[in-house]
Amino acid sequence: MSAPGLPARLAAAELLIGVLSDGIMLGDLVDRLPDDLPPPARARAQSLAAMVLRNLEPIDTVLEQFLTRKPPARAMQALRIAAAEMLIDEVAPHAAVDAAVRAARNDPKTARLSGLVNAVARNISREGFDIWAQMDPQRLPNWLRTPLVRAYGEDTVDAMERVHAGGAPLDLTLRGDLPEGLEGEMAPTGTLRRYRPGQVSALPGYDEGAFWVQDAAAALPARVLDAKPGERVLDLCAAPGGKTLQLAAAGADVVALDISSKRLERVRQNLDRTRLKAEIVRADALKWTPDAPFDAILLDAPCTATGTLRRHPDLPFVKTGEENKSLVQLQRELLERSAQWVKPGGRLVFCTCSLLPSEGEVPVARFLETRPDWTLDPIDAEALGGDAEWCVDGALRLRPDFWAEQGGMDGFYIARLRKKA
Template identity: 50%
Template sequence: MTDISQSLATRAGVLRLLAHVLRDGRMLGDGASGLDGAAAARALRLAGLTLRHMGRADALLAGRMQRQPATRVRDILRLALTEVFEDGAAPHGVVNDAVALARMSPRTAKQAGLVNAVLRGLVDDRAAWDALPPPSLPPWLRKPLAKAWTRPRLEAIEAAHLRGAPLDLTPKPGVTVDGAEVLPTGTLRLPGGQVSALPGYSEGDWWVQDAAAALPVRLLGEVRGLRVLDLCAAPGGKTMQLAAAGAKVTALDVSARRLERVAQNLARTGLEAEIVEADALDWAPDAAFDAVLLDAPCTATGTIRRHPDLPHLRDARDVEALTALQYRLIDRALTFARPGAPVVFCTCSLLPVEGEHQVTAALGRHPGLTAEAPEPADFGLPPLAVSPHGLRLLPDLWAERGGIDGFYMAVLRTPA
């Protein structure tokens, strides 16, 4: 296979991935078929990059076309502009392959000339691309965020989404990785790289976990020797944290497939936990736990900088269903803890309705329930992380260090 045919195959794979997300409404990672190895990895990376910059590409294209082209042609143009301006690809090769991609389908062959003309008029205009603002979040998400965090903060969040995310690792105690920055939270941060090729991967010295996601376990304090329940545990980052800290962990999740990931991660790291497949709303333990961690299902909007497909897959209806589930899971989690034991509730959401509002509501319906407000400085966080009853992290925090995922977390306690 020639280099050109390989590049065409990869770029055709990107187009399939974009259609998988934008037309089929499915997650990006579920659509990597027809390619393998390095080609699949490159296609996934380019598809994510195109989704991240799609709004900017559309804005640039709007000034060159009087009407929208065919859907596939629009995606070809989006991909080409993203490759040139964000991936550093040579314009000549990108334009040639874009034209070839248009010609590959009878539905778009007649627009190959349009693709050629539009791209040749844009690929040298770096200044126009750089002047474009970050893409706006969809209205269902942007409106409540602007109300909650103010317009300037929202724009800072959108800018953080555009920058993407570095690679964060949670190490076992005492483990270091050459070249990694040690964040104030203890997370090891690298600019990126192939995970399985990093030193310590095969030894199970660490696991991939955003700095924000690693904080809820730390809110529990010393857990050595304690019985700790990790609810909605998959894929197991917090389970491994707890096990590495010496806790006796029960990892519960409703999905057998996702629990396989937990088991695989535990095996790689040489850590142990009891794995339970069950619905937390129906399950009953033999005895109360010394601590409970509930990372509740949510819109995952706090992870958009890592998953640019999410804004295209969620809508306001998801928020309503998920907040109802969170309400029920909080009530259930409180029954699993012995009196006075900590119950950490957290969500990787940007929306207060999936965070602060949930805790406020729980305090109102459970007499005697208290919420501890952790001190941000204790975890190396700025005062901006203070939020009602807990910690609120948004992607614009630590911008100079590469940002952090959006998360809310709080420590609840029933009367002792």
């Protein structure tokens, strides 16, 4: 019989190997986990892997104090997971040590190392906490840290790194009233924040479609667009569909367009669960043309997603920054093309979940320089429940270190543009 929690820990080790050795995104790896792995174990595996990734550098520093050389991958992952459970997740040391030893014995290639795993894990349980208390948060990779320091300063980037190390609470956007039994803290912007996430599908109101998962920052672009009942609205690059749901819940006539059939299936599932309606279109936006102009368009453009590291700590290990140049070009093309589909007097919200100005401020500034028929429509952050410091030159520049004591938020750039009548 499996030890309690062992399947989740074994799955977490496989996820870590997939990210660190094979360069595969964590979300893709989770989709490949065995179908017979129960949902709670699947969620725990993902949580453990993410916890290790966002603290890999300091965890390995602790392990180095008790290792003369790095063991094979699966033994190393067992130790990393045990260290994370003890030092961060407050799992009882005897349980974390026992699970690490069982994980080592589970693989014929590492069974002979179970004694080493046991000794190192026990040393961590005795001496690791004092070492851990002196560790600084994990630093961002240089390809990202250097431009961020240039844009925001060293102190701000240090603050971002502290927030990244803590992970992210679970943020929910409500369709209407708060369902009975669903607990959380209501943020000023209207997001329900849960510090003990739990299994999402088991939360009160899930089956009734009373909410959907959406970071507090990601919920703001649709609020900035402010769709009205009956307006014809396009959600461009719509998947996984959180903004589509917001626009549909506001009563707009929504077209949700994305290039990925697989990701659009998630949009369809979310619409079905929440009992909301939108027209789903699978197409390449650079080749597609609507049959009529829109009152408003929300363009959540593809980007490096550097603002989402709280929730996606695998990104620094999978991406290199080389993607930035091609993405910036794609953002400019999508902005230019979608601007053609807006009615005179209509509005377009351009946003990216990136912290890099090259994927936010720069493309919007260049667009406005060449398009005298468009103007920037300033956003009032305080009217949205936010803080004045979120506004920079009329747009929203959101950062992970905002709301730091409450768990932070995703990094986002949001600009509202209006087509002159």
